[in-house]
Amino acid sequence: METGAKKKKIMIRVRDLRKEYRLKDDTVVALKRINLDIEQGEICCIFGTSGSGKSTLLNQLAGLEKPTFGDVYIRGVAVTRLSEKELAEFRQKHIGFVFQSYNLLPFMNAAENVAVPLMFRGVSKRERMKKSAAILKKVGLANRLNHYPKQMSGGQQQRVGIARAFIAHPDVVFADEPTGNLDSKTTIEVMEMIKSFARRFNQTIVLVTHDPELAQYADRIVTLVDGRIVNDTKSIKNDTVKGEANEQAI
Ligand SMILES: Nc1ncnc2c1ncn2[C@@H]1O[C@H](COP(=O)(O)OP(=O)(O)O)[C@@H](O)[C@H]1O
Numbered sequence: 546m547e548t549g550a551k552k553k554k555i556m557i558r559v560r561d562l563r564k565e566y567r568l569k570d571d572t573v574v575a576l577k578r579i580n581l582d583i584e585q586g587e588i589c590c591i592f593g594t595s596g597s598g599k600s601t602l603l604n605q606l607a608g609l610e611k612p613t614f615g616d617v618y619i620r621g622v623a624v625t626r627l628s629e630k631e632l633a634e635f636r637q638k639h640i641g642f643v644f645q646s647y648n649l650l651p652f653m654n655a656a657e658n659v660a661v662p663l664m665f666r667g668v669s670k671r672e673r674m675k676k677s678a679a680i681l682k683k684v685g686l687a688n689r690l691n692h693y694p695k696q697m698s699g700g701q702q703q704r705v706g707i708a709r710a711f712i713a714h715p716d717v718v719f720a721d722e723p724t725g726n727l728d729s730k731t732t733i734e735v736m737e738m739i740k741s742f743a744r745r746f747n748q749t750i751v752l753v754t755h756d757p758e759l760a761q762y763a764d765r766i767v768t769l770v771d772g773r774i775v776n777d778t779k780s781i782k783n784d785t786v787k788g789e790a791n792e793q794a795i
């Protein structure tokens with residue numbers, strides 16, 4: 546559905562991002578001058594080996610950590626400059642997360658876990674439960690609404706996690722190694738699910754992985770080595786896009 550002339554909206558803008566971790570007598574520079582624009586509706590994979598800075602980048606993008614230098618804008622808002630309270634509100638409105646370890650609340654059943662983001666939006670309990678049941682049906686868990694996390698398999702828990710991330714239709718969903726604990730068949734199911742939700746509502750996905758198989762689900766693969774972007778490739782047309790991309794640095 547490439548229209549060519551139509552200009553896409555930038556959803557995430559990263560400018561001169563740097564992150565240092567100060568240790569006792571050492572400083573780790575985890576991100577070095579990252580510049581990146583991610584379009585609305587894009588499924589963007591942050592790809593790289595362990596220790597390359599993927600999770601650090603995701604944490605700065607999502608406002609979970611403050612960078613040492615530089616800024617991240619989501620929908621034009623400098624999330625790097627928001628207070629903790631403003632950030633929490635911004636996240637509740639605009640951002641969803643899928644975690645490798647699922648991060649479901651153990652004392653809530655599947656339906657209640659999925660409904661949590663709607664609670665923050667003031668949706669009535671009745672409506673929350675209706676929506677939660679509907680989306681759990683979509684991820685194939687209509688018969689698991691009352692199950693607690695420990696009563697479900699890893700794949701089922703992750704499907705609950707996906708339903709929770711998407712239920713309030715956030716603009717951006719961040720996923721850090723979302724299939725890291727799943728077998729290969731379940732991995733495919735989970736990735737197909739993330740992709741189809743994102744496409745339906747033109748949502749932006751930032752997917753962190755070290756797995757080249759997973760990267761294939763993305764529209765674009767941004768490769769990190771030692772905290773720098775060394776390659777930035779649109780996967781469908783397989784053309785390298787602008788910017789910091791530097792093939793030689795790989
Ligand atoms: N909280 C921290 N304190 C100190 N060093 C850290 C911290 N988090 C990450 N690092 C370091 O930053 C680098 C990038 O880490 P990370 O972003 O977790 O990589 P990846 O997710 O690609 O495996 C690594 O060298 C790691 O040791």
Ligand SMILES: [Mg+2]
Binds near residue numbers: 599600601
């Ligand atoms: Mg990581």
